[in-house]
Amino acid sequence: MESISTDRYYINLILSGNKEAFSSIVERHKDNVYNLALKICGNREDAEEVAQDSFVKAFRALSSFKGKSSFATWLYRIVYNTSMTFVRKNKLDILRLEEFPVDCVDFIRSNAMEEEAEIEYMKILLSYAMQKLDHEDRAIVTMHYYQDLSYSEICSITGLSRSNIKVRLFRTRKKMQEIIEKNMIKELKYEKV
Amino acid sequence: MKKSDVDIIKQWIEYTGAESAPEGFSKKVMSRIELEKAYLYANPINKRFVLGTVLVFTTLIILALTLPSAREYYWINIVIGKLSGLFSEIPDSFSIPGIMIFARYIFYVSGGIIVFVLMDRFLSKFLVPQKG
Numbered sequence: 001m002e003s004i005s006t007d008r009y010y011i012n013l014i015l016s017g018n019k020e021a022f023s024s025i026v027e028r029h030k031d032n033v034y035n036l037a038l039k040i041c042g043n044r045e046d047a048e049e050v051a052q053d054s055f056v057k058a059f060r061a062l063s064s065f066k067g068k069s070s071f072a073t074w075l076y077r078i079v080y081n082t083s084m085t086f087v088r089k090n091k092l093d094i095l096r097l098e099e100f101p102v103d104c105v106d107f108i109r110s111n112a113m114e115e116e117a118e119i120e121y122m123k124i125l126l127s128y129a130m131q132k133l134d135h136e137d138r139a140i141v142t143m144h145y146y147q148d149l150s151y152s153e154i155c156s157i158t159g160l161s162r163s164n165i166k167v168r169l170f171r172t173r174k175k176m177q178e179i180i181e182k183n184m185i186k187e188l189k190y191e192k193v
Numbered sequence: 194m195k196k197s198d199v200d201i202i203k204q205w206i207e208y209t210g211a212e213s214a215p216e217g218f219s220k221k222v223m224s225r226i227e228l229e230k231a232y233l234y235a236n237p238i239n240k241r242f243v244l245g246t247v248l249v250f251t252t253l254i255i256l257a258l259t260l261p262s263a264r265e266y267y268w269i270n271i272v273i274g275k276l277s278g279l280f281s282e283i284p285d286s287f288s289i290p291g292i293m294i295f296a297r298y299i300f301y302v303s304g305g306i307i308v309f310v311l312m313d314r315f316l317s318k319f320l321v322p323q324k325g
Binding site for chain 1: 200201202203205206208209211212213214215218219221222223225226227229
C-alpha cells in the first residue's frame with residue numbers, strides 16, 4: 001500500500017511540472033523493469049534498450065494513468081508490450097541449442113562446487129532453460145516467480161485469461177524442470193537449494 | 194515433501210536472485226526524459242472532446258434537415274430588416290450602391306469568424322500543451 005501511495009505522490013509531482021521526480025520512479029522500478037525485459041529479450045544489450053524505451057513511453061503516457069491498477073502493473077504492461085514488439089520486429093528467436101554448454105559443466109567441476117561457482121552455474125542453467133521457452137512464456141515465468149505478481153495482475157499485463165496463464169505456467173514449469181534435470185551435473189542436487 | 198511437490202524453479206530463482214539494472218541506467222533514462230517536453234503536459238484527446246464534437250455536428254445536421262424551408266433565415270431576416278430600417282433613414286447623398294448586399298455578407302462573415310474563434314479556443318484547450 002505504501003508503495004502505491006508513494007508512486008502516486010511522485011506521479012502528482014511530475015504532472016505538476018517537476019520532471020526530476022521521474023528519477024525516483026525510475027529508481028524504484030528499474031530492476032524489475034530491466035529483469036522483465038531481460039528475460040523476454042534474452043540478452044542484456046537489448047534489454048537495456050527496451051527498458052529505457054519503456055520508461056520513456058511511461059513518461060509520455062503518465063497523464064493517462066488513471067490509477068485503475070497499481071502503477072507497477074501499468075508500467076509492466078508497457079514493458080511487456082515494448083519487449084514483445086521488439087522481439088517480433090527484430091525476429092529474436094528462442095534458443096535452438098540442443099545441448100547445454102559444456103564449458104559451464106567444466107567450470108563448476110574445476111571450482112569444486114564452491115558456493116559462488118555453484119550459484120553462477122545455477123544461474124546459467126536457469127537462463128538456459130528460460131531461453132528454451134517462447135517469449136510470452138518467459139514473461140509469464142518472470143512475472144510469476146521473479147516479481148511475485150498475482151494471476152490477475154499477470155492477466156491485466158498480458159491480456160491472457162487466468163486459465164490460460166495457469167496452464168502455461170504448469171507446462172513451462174514442467175519443461176524447465178526437465179531441461180534443468182537433464183543438464184544438471186550429478187554433484188548438484190535439489191537438496192542443496 | 195515429495196519431489197513432485199517441490200517447485201524447483203521457484204527454489205532456484207530464490208537462490209540465485211534477479212539481476213540489477215546496469216550501472217548508469219537511471220542517468221541514461223533521465224537524459225532521454227530531459228528531451229521530452231510536449232508529451233507530459235498535453236491533455237490527451239478525451240471522450241468529452243469527441244462527444245462534444247459529435248454532438249455539435251449532429252445537431253447542425255439535424256437542424257439543417259428538419260427546419261421548415263419557409264422559416265429559412267427567419268431570425269436572420271429580422272436582423273437584416275432592422276438594419277435596412279437604419280440604412281433607409283440615411284440621406285441619399287450618403288448611400289452606397291449595394292449596401293444591403295454588403296451588410297448581409299458582413300453578417301455571415303462575422304458570424305463565421307466568431308464560430309471559428311470559438312472552435313479554435315475549444316481545440317487549443319484540449320490539444321495545446323499547458324506550461325508548467
